[in-house]
Amino acid sequence: MIPYILIAPSLLFLGVLFLVPLVQTIALAFQVHGAWTTANFTTMADDINFHDAIVDTFAIVAIAVPLQLVLALGMAMMLRGLGRGRDIVLWIWSIPLGISDLAAGLVWLAILTDQGFLNTVLLKLGLVSGPVSWLSYETPTALLIGIAFAELWRATAIVLVILVAGVQMLPKEYNEAADVFGASPWQRFTRITLPLLKPSIQTALILRTVLAFEMFAIVQAIGGRNFPVIVGEAFTWQYTNQNFGVAAAYAVVVMLVSLAATLVYLRALRTPREQIG
């Protein structure tokens, strides 16, 4: 009896503030003036920004997430070689974890804006002769790269933290044994560390991908609506256009995409049963 009393408040809370809104959003997306319809989805798909929002969001996810994984893996491996300085380096590397996407967007705005620090560096290197605009709608590729950099900067930390937690749980014996049998560091990494880290990599990828599909404020700060993304459109429809139905339709799209990505990772990175310790 006692455990149920203890979990009841949290269950009730999540029921009211999670399950109910979830169902409501889906209902909202399929209703116009109380009648069931798919009109909201038609409005959404016919909107001029819809196509760009889908393409841009997927582009950022496809570029940033793999790079974040590679970078974080590299960082996690580098940490193993550090002695006394490990704690301070780890702290520095995890700082972006606490930085909101809005603030991260403003950080990169300071760097990438016309009269910003990037152009200053380029000028000193003699690569440009004056302020160059990188964030306008006329330079979509530069804008994409800029936002990808901001994402890479902000969210590699969360992948790193999950991987470091995973590395700490790895049994040392395997690596020592491989060492005894003359495996090279690279072989030890690809044949032992990577396979053992698979559950952590899976967690990191799921979490990161879901959050990357939610990307919104970072883009808003850097590119405004020059770079439409799915959640940004949901916000505009809700906040500026006051059309809750279409906003909900966008939210449903994000949810479906997130769930699909989660399922793909769960299947693709399955850990065989005999490996579960």
Place this chain on the structure above:
Amino acid sequence: MRRSLYLAGVTMLCAWTLVPIYFLALGALGGRDLVNTFPKPFWPGSASLSTIRDFLAIDGVTGATITSVETACLCMLFSLILGLPAGYALARFSFRGANAYRLLILLTRAFPVAILALPLTVGFIRLGVYDTPLGVSLVHTALALPFAVLVSSSLFQAVPRELEEAAWVFGCSKLQAARRVVLPLALPGIAAIAIFAFVISWNEVFAASVLTVRHRTLTAYLLTVLSESPLHVQFAGGFVLILPTVAFIYLVRKHLFAMWGISNR
């Protein structure tokens, strides 16, 4: 040779993290003059805190900061009140449905905030909590609660059961034992959970923007003035947002990894 190459790599990655924050700080402290300076100086010249002071003097900023702190504190409080008992239950009892509950908690992370925040507008207006720190903090609690439950369950698991049993032998009730023996031992971890809940709320943009109009949190305020305010004001706002979280990450750094380690199981 290899060693120095390796250390150079570590240093570069530290710079990659810190230098962008430094640039934002320069932008924030440089004020209006620096925004129009090009090429930009890499060292603070006549940098002053006056921009930050001006920023805080802008109508609405101080209010927004206070609202943000209120919201984050409420979120912290709710996450602890709801999360700690559940975490204790998962750690100390084996009961039917424990795994289903754990799965449900994990599942909540697969859903975007947008899907939660949108319909709440109407419900919150009806309940009278729309445009209040309380309302926003409720949504933020839904985001922070899963962490609070999972992390506290691993915290309580780490407190040896024998200590609690000894307290029972000496005549403590179960509640007294939990309060006097388990709680103090788990306190540093609980502080970390509290800080994490605070940061989640402090940083959240979407729900806060959708659910407030006049009583904006700092993030919601900054987002809505993005297009109209001058750059140095935006930089100052970003800097104010970042400052406390850097300290917070330092405070919780030990627990960060325990926190994420458990999410793998």
